[in-house]
Amino acid sequence: MNLVLDLGNTYGKIAVCDHKKVVEAATYEKITSREISYFHIRYSGLKGAIISSVVNYSREIIDYLNMLYETCIELNHSTPIPLENKYNTPDTLGYDRIAAAVGAYTICPGKNVLVIDAGTAITYDIVTSRGEFLGGNISQGVDIRFKSLNKYTNRLPHLERPEELPPLVGSTTREAIQSGIVNGLLFEMDGFIGALSKLYPKLQVVLTGGDAKYFVGKLKNSIFVDPNLNLIGLNRILEHNAQREI
Structure with missing residues (x-):
């Protein structure tokens, strides 16, 4: 251990x-x-x-x-990992993205995996069935979207995220903001899943991060949720390096 x-x-x-x-x-x-x-x-x-x-x-x-x-x-950018890192700028790659990618491949070995890490930011990363980290996308998290909409407009209020899925067509300004942000994020996630599934056969989708539980019941696509993905990935990196020292 x-x-x-x-x-x-x-x-x-x-x-x-x-x-x-x-x-x-x-x-x-x-x-x-x-x-x-x-x-x-x-x-x-x-x-x-x-x-x-x-x-x-x-x-x-x-x-x-x-x-x-x-x-x-x-963990730093020169730490050996049990994946082939094909990111063009590895020195700018966040350690959380590395850990999540390794964690996803640890629990889904030999499969194409899309890792969605929903936290302060939302990241979408691809690991291929050959164990290659390709990179992905970085987007604003749900709370940042609520805050920025208030900060960069004159009259739109700062709202908290709704617990229930807001209506697709908001009939008040409150509902319109909540729907635009929450449903917009769900369309974004489902859109990435759909598009990437066409590029990477039998794509496994793993959702993690502090907001994973918030989104899991609202997405249309079938996904696997693991809130401990980064921890599993970090432990695998440690094991990988310990084996190299033997």
Whole structure:
């Protein structure tokens, strides 16, 4: 088993992973050595650790991990991964996209996979059945769309996302905004799924991210949801590098 840290824009996760299985995971607004120590004491058989972050973090964390584990990886653009990275600008590729892609191929080996990561931003990435990461698309997340519509217009109010699917034709300004954003995003997702399914036979679609649960019951296409996809991917990257050291 390994310790996995995934630090995102809004919150961070710590998880104990055993290959494809997330044994335990917790979410924190801020991660320090105290949170790491809790998992280290609770799981005495941990072999290594990996940390991935899209934000800056304290060196205290990596120093503490290096003290605890012989194998400790800070994911960066030069870290070997168990995929062939065919992205033209790998130095600009987000670590969260790398982790999600590896996670998707770990649970769907030998298949064409579309990874949709719905969070602050929404990313759509393709991994081929040959284990090639091709890249994809980046779009605004649902909350950013609500905020930006209010910020860049004079009279449109800032609204929260509706829990229920709004009507396709809004009969009030509130409904029109909610429908335009939520239904627009659903059309976007279903549109990408439909178009990419024609290019990549038997395409498997995996949805993850903080907003995965919000969209899963609203999409028309058949998809697989795994909120722990990034954690599984990070653990697989750690295993891949540990094997290379043997």
